[in-house]
Amino acid sequence: xxxxxxxxxxxxxxxxxxxxxxxxxxxxxxxxxxxxxxxxxxxxxxxxxxxxxxxxxxxxxxxxxxxxxxxxxxxxxxxxxxxxxxxxxxxxxxxxxxxxxxxxxxxxxxxxxxxxxxxxxxxxxxxxxxxxxxxxxxxxxxxxxxxxxxxxxx
Amino acid sequence: xxxxxxxxxxxxxxxxxxxxxxxxxxxxxxxxxxxxxxxxxxxxxxxxxxxxxxxxxxxxxxxxxxxxxxxxxxxxxxxxxxxxxxxxxxxxxxxxxxxxxxxxxxxxxxxxxxxxxxxxxxxxxxxxxxxxxxxxxxxxxxxxxxxxxxxxxx
DNA sequence: CATCACGCACTATTTAAAGTTACATGAAAC
DNA sequence: GTTTCATGTAACTTTAAATAGTGCGTGATG
Numbered sequence: 127x128x129x130x131x132x133x134x135x136x137x138x139x140x141x142x143x144x145x146x147x148x149x150x151x152x153x154x155x156x157x158x159x160x161x162x163x164x165x166x167x168x169x170x171x172x173x174x175x176x177x178x179x180x181x182x183x184x185x186x187x188x189x190x191x192x193x194x195x196x197x198x199x200x201x202x203x204x205x206x207x208x209x210x211x212x213x214x215x216x217x218x219x220x221x222x223x224x225x226x227x228x229x230x231x232x233x234x235x236x237x238x239x240x241x242x243x244x245x246x247x248x249x250x251x252x253x254x255x256x257x258x259x260x261x262x263x264x265x266x267x268x269x270x271x272x273x274x275x276x277x278x279x280x
Numbered sequence: 281x282x283x284x285x286x287x288x289x290x291x292x293x294x295x296x297x298x299x300x301x302x303x304x305x306x307x308x309x310x311x312x313x314x315x316x317x318x319x320x321x322x323x324x325x326x327x328x329x330x331x332x333x334x335x336x337x338x339x340x341x342x343x344x345x346x347x348x349x350x351x352x353x354x355x356x357x358x359x360x361x362x363x364x365x366x367x368x369x370x371x372x373x374x375x376x377x378x379x380x381x382x383x384x385x386x387x388x389x390x391x392x393x394x395x396x397x398x399x400x401x402x403x404x405x406x407x408x409x410x411x412x413x414x415x416x417x418x419x420x421x422x423x424x425x426x427x428x429x430x431x432x433x434x
Numbered sequence: 435c436a437t438c439a440c441g442c443a444c445t446a447t448t449t450a451a452a453g454t455t456a457c458a459t460g461a462a463a464c
Numbered sequence: 465g466t467t468t469c470a471t472g473t474a475a476c477t478t479t480a481a482a483t484a485g486t487g488c489g490t491g492a493t494g
Contacts, residue, residue, distance in 0.1 A: 128282065128451060128480045129370030137384040138372065145380070151470065159372070162453055167471065183471050184461030200387065210451095212395075214368045216283030218292065218313070225422070226299070229414040230291040233354065237402035241366075241395045248391035260383040268379065282449050282482055305439065316484055321440065337440050338492030364482095 130210050135159060136169050136203055141258055143179070144195055149188030169207060176206040195258055201249035212245055213238050284364050289313060290323050290357055295412055297333070298349055303342030323361060330360040349412055355404035366399055367392050 139155050152163035152170075159166065170189060173179045180192040204210075215238070217231045293309050306317035306324075313320065324343060327333045334346040358364075369392070371385045 128449090128482090129365070130368055130451065131370055131372040132451085133369055134372045134381075134384060134388060137388075138378075138381050141380045141384065153470085158378075163471095164454070164473090165452065167473085168452095171472080181471060182461080183459075183469080185463060185469055187461070187470050189471090200391075211283065211368045214284055214365045215287055216285055218285040218288045224292070224312075225418045226295045226415050227288075227292050229411050229418060230288060230295065232414065233406050233411055234288060234291075237354075237399055237406075240402060241399040244398050245391055245395040248394060252387050252391075257383050257387055260386065261380050264379045264383060282451095282480090284482065286482085307439085317439090318442095318486085319484065321442090322483095325441080335440060336492080337438080337490075339438055339494060341439050341492070343440095 129214070132169055132207050132210060133200070133204055135161070136173065136207055137200065137254070137257065139166065139170065140173075140179070140191065140198070140203070140254060141261060143189055144191050144254065144258060145261075149182060149186065149190045151188040155189065172206040172208055173203065176202070178202065178206060194255070196253050196255035198254045199250050200252045200254075200257075201246060203254075204246070204249055212242050283368070286323055286361050286364060287354070287358055289315070290327065290361055291354065291408070291411065293320065293324065294327075294333070294345065294352070294357070294408060295415060297343055298345050298408065298412060299415075303336060303340065303344045305342040309343065326360040326362055327357065330356070332356065332360060348409070350407050350409035352408045353404050354406045354408075354411075355400060357408075358400070358403055366396050 139159060142155065142158055143150055152166040155166045156163040166189075170179055170181070174181050178191070178193055178198055180190050182188060182190070215234075217227075217234060219227060219231075222228055222231065293313060296309065296312055297304055306320040309320045310317040320343075324333055324335070328335050332345070332347055332352055334344050336342060336344075369388075371381075371388065373381060373385075376382055376385065
């Protein structure tokens with residue numbers, strides 16, 4: 127199957143915005159993500175509506191983080207991009223008349239729902255502040271005294 | 281993404297085979313599953329190699345269960361069809377140079393791996409015998425004194 | 435030896451994500 | 465005020481993976 131990478135992508139973009147401080151344009155973010163500016167606008171649109179980021183038009187405009195990183199969890203981001211499906215497998219038929227299939231679906235659904243619940247709970251435990259801290263730890267480990275910018279996409 | 285329904289489908293087919301007793305041809309199974317005989321052969325191929333089902337050519341041939349249903353778990357079936365990916369989301373890039381992306385991927389991977397482990401553990405707990413029992417319970421609930429065949433795909 | 439049924443390689447269709455184009459809107463600079 | 469920059473959004477195209485389908489080979493039964 128083709129795996130959805132929007133969550134991964136949005137988290138990536140948000141952390142870059144946070145590192146930058148100043149507003150970043152869709153084009154800048156798209157370059158960092160090796161994707162298209164419109165894709166950035168699309169995915170960040172949900173986060174703007176949810177109040178996690180702010181967008182400004184015109185000269186000097188672009189995207190900025192609207193909340194402290196410690197106040198945004200991966201779960202928040204997941205919700206803001208529209209809660210895409212988490213499980214790669216599904217039932218063959220939604221409302222099957224066949225009782226065999228109903229028994230199979232019931233067993234699978236139970237397991238999938240448990241796994242989804244666990245996943246969402248884990249997402250809710252991780253804030254962007256923690257991800258940023260992890261990033262800085264990795265940067266410190268890579269070289270002794272770097273500046274931040276030198277080590278982004280280098 | 282497009283969700284994989286092979287596991288659901290194979291479990292369905294296996295239970296029908298078990299109910300039948302006699303060998304069932306790919307065509308019969310395909311009709312019950314509303315799919316193509318070749319799809320049946322493909323998906324059951326892995327289970328044949330793993331020793332869970334047996335296939336016979338020629339007149340009177342077809343597919344039969346090769347082990348007691350109590351000895352086959354959903355996990356066994358999952359393994360036999362090639363362990364398709366369970367999670368619908370993935371990382372944007374596999375081996376990113378960007379440290380921000382590495383931090384994001386690490387956090388996501390941890391969560392996904394936990395969810396997968398839980399899912400596989402649940403699969404391992406459910407045998408086909410239990411699914412068959414659930415099916416019979418559903419059939420009993422639907423009408424007082426049915427025969428098995430009347431209530432498959434009716 | 436004719437028929438039945440699986441085995442396999444190959445091609446076609448389908449679906450959702452991702453990419454792209456086009457154009458409208460609004461803000462800042464000059 | 466008009467030019468430039470940047471977002472907002474709709475529509476369309478491309479792409480990746482599952483699923484569907486075709487054709488032919490092989491072996492077993494009658």
